[in-house]
Amino acid sequence: MNNRIAVVPGSFDPPTLGHLDVIRRAAALYDQLHVLVVHNPGKEAMLPIAQRLTLLEQSIAEGDIEGDVVVAAWSVGLLVDYATDVGAGVLVKGIRSQVDVAYETPMAIVNRHLAHVETVFLLPDPAHALVSSSLVRQVASLGGDVSPFVPGPVARFLDTGARTG
Numbered sequence: 001m002n003n004r005i006a007v008v009p010g011s012f013d014p015p016t017l018g019h020l021d022v023i024r025r026a027a028a029l030y031d032q033l034h035v036l037v038v039h040n041p042g043k044e045a046m047l048p049i050a051q052r053l054t055l056l057e058q059s060i061a062e063g064d065i066e067g068d069v070v071v072a073a074w075s076v077g078l079l080v081d082y083a084t085d086v087g088a089g090v091l092v093k094g095i096r097s098q099v100d101v102a103y104e105t106p107m108a109i110v111n112r113h114l115a116h117v118e119t120v121f122l123l124p125d126p127a128h129a130l131v132s133s134s135l136v137r138q139v140a141s142l143g144g145d146v147s148p149f150v151p152g153p154v155a156r157f158l159d160t161g162a163r164t165g
Contacts, residue, residue, distance in 0.1 A: 006030040006090040006120070007083050009074075011040045012052045014154045016136055018128035020063050022094035025122055027067035034086055035060070039075040046137045049073050051157075059151035080115035091119045096129050 008026055012019055012035075027033045037052045039045075047055070056071050074082045083091060091111060093104050101121070108119035131149045140146050140158050147155040 004030045004090070005032045005034070005086060005088040006092050007034045007036050007079070007086070007088045008092045008094075009036045009038050009079055011043060011045070011133065012037050012056055013043070013045050013047050013133050014052065014136060014140075014150060014158065015056050015059050016128065016131055016133055016150050016154075018094060018096070018124050018131050019133075020059055020065070020151055021125045021128055022092065022122050023060065023069070024063065024065045026092040027065050027069050030067075030090070030092075032068040032070065033092075034070045034072055034082075034088060036079075036082060037071070037073045038079060043134075046140075049075070055151075055154050055157060058153035062152055078114065080111050080117045083111075083117045084115050089117060091117055093119055093121055094124055095121045096124050096132070 006026055006029070008023055010019060023033070023035055035056055037049055037056065039049065053071055053073055060069055060071065079091065083089070091108070093108075095101055095104060104119070104121065111117045111119060136146050136149050139149075146158055150158070
């Protein structure tokens with residue numbers, strides 16, 4: 001069997017249960033999965049990248065996600081450069097709505113054109129379909145309980161008041 005490698009990119013600011021759902025399902029589909037924290041210059045981050053990496057690693061470990069899962073960060077260059085560097089031929093994106101499809105489709109076409117990297121869209125578990133990191137950030141910033149929307153390590157971290165920006 002050929003080694004099939006995929007990348008799940010995202011800002012993961014913070015990681016949500018929806019992210020873990022996509023990671024879990026993608027890890028079952030590919031021989032190796034890179035969960036890649038990318039810098040989004042269009043968003044103001046709540047958590048530094050190093051903290052997001054730690055929370056993802058803890059969440060994946062506690063979530064009993066099986067498979068060869070690598071957690072990494074990428075902040076310079078094109079996403080397809082990272083994919084090419086690690087031998088990945090697929091990007092996996094979770095999509096919640098038509099808005100996500102409209103946003104992701106042009107990028108998928110360009111990524112295929114630039115580096116022959118395909119994009120696979122995974123639909124969310126309905127329980128997570130309406131939760132986004134930005135919604136979690138807003139609830140957390142106002143002191144609300146985000147534990148129904150995020151993995152345990154993220155809920156514990158946010159509950160300590162250790163949020164940084």
